[in-house]
Amino acid sequence: MTRRIKENIIKYVLFLFALVSVLVLALIVFSLFREGLPIFQKVSLRDFLLGMEWYPTSEPPLFGIFPLIVGSFIVTFFSTLIAVPLGVLSAIYIAEIAPGSIKEILKSLIELLAGIPSVVLGFFGMIVVAPWLQETFDLPTGLNIINASVILAIMAIPTISSISEDALYAVSREFKEASYALGATKFETITRVIMPSALSGISTAVILGMSRAIGETMVVLMVAGGAAAIPESLFDSVRPMPASIAAEMGEAPYRGLHYQALFATGIVLFVLTLIFNLIADYVSHKFRQSGSATL
């Protein structure tokens, strides 16, 4: 009897530990709202989200983050455009085509790529890619959308590749064997049978890769150029939300309007990535892969 009580106590204690993740998420919301919401006593939500001017230190200050939101979406979009083909194709290579030894090495390489600190990639973009872009295309600055998108893509590739790879592995063998038995080539099997079965997993991978890109800070801080304006070309600078927060928080007076506006920007960023993650979660659960092996 005492043993059962003891086991039950252990079970509930462990349960409390498992709740820590949810608790931390709640604390994140609490801290962001506590520091960020007061800005909306001075600036309306509409003016904040859709305002075109971000001049937090002018007199009077203007807190319109629309150009920052646009900046975030543009670099995310273009980095996705680069990272998705590379990530998904490399996953296909690893899961379906590569011979054993190459497969292991490539998987390790992608893991190492995922491990490279973002500040190092930002540094590389700043002093290698930027001068090269500037000279080659004769630009006023090499710190722009293109540069940030390429570097962000490098960060998003490992996420997309490894999750897609898991999704490809999860396609049941019977599907492939049935396809080969019908005389399909390997290419036809991959594109018509394996890819469609793994589509929900691959979509999850793409969404999580985008979420990674939109929230990435150091790269856009060092490489995107920092102009808080709506860009007109791919060679223009932008100031994505994370860059604005990271660059300005150090100088914003404690609990001043600027400080609150940066926290409010953090709320917007948090909500965006939360939406991305919930969609990813929904996709991977709603459209479970068919067949004996499910993701």
Added chain:
Amino acid sequence: MIETKIRAMKWRYFRQHAFFGIVRLSALIIAAALGGLLFYIIVNGIGAISWDFITKPPTDSMTKGGIMPAIVGTIYLTVGAIAIGLPLGVVSAIYLTEYARQGRIIRIIKIGINCLAGVPSVVFGLFGLGFFVVFLKFGSSILAGSLTLGFLIMPTIIGAAEEALKAVPQTFREASLALGVSKWQTTLRIVLPAALPGILTGSILGIGRAAGETAPIMFTAAAYFTTKLPGSLFDEVMALPYHIYVLATAGTNIEQTRPLQYGTVLVLVALVLGIDLIAIVIRSYMRKQKRW
């Protein structure tokens, strides 16, 4: 008739070859990107590395000297993050794999973990600032930075630990339970030891992330410049990633300190990838040695 069939066949195989070519190329591009990046960092950074660089503090307003305080700071923050993230993550994973029954609460916890994994690093920084630095009044300190980083790597550790625990064969548990051992003792004495190597190698990859992150420590722990080493958990520290950022963007003389920047980048990359590489090698060794 036969000729058209052969032609169709050839076309099908041609498409296959073309597709395989593209697929190989994309794998090659990724490998080349990593290789080129590492090569560039090593070639440019190796010249700056010396015993003094690693063991001396910066001098002449950070235009000369070494990076010792930043190395020490990064080690403190990483160890702090492990001390918080590892136990919390492993215990959460034990509950989720060994105890939890599928249900709504578990579903919510799992969604919570996924969402936490997706929170941008700069938002973690804001959280650390708003909660640990301001609300709990820790100030900008090792404690605040470690807590922030610890919660940042927790989802990674939970994922790694869950995978390692699930890989322990069910028969191990059944054998133990059949001998009359309680569930908790089975978990602690049978399942956990069997899963431990997998948990550790998986976690190491998260730990590398803690060492390399910049945004979460910018407002919670990192000092622009200190020569003294931290004396307590409530001191600010220098950290390698933040040091790189500062030297490359806000230093007193960005061009002149370039060798220092390359050197710091090399030290950070060697540290982080060294940790990751050890994990990868141990894991592949373990897979070959697998006893069950």
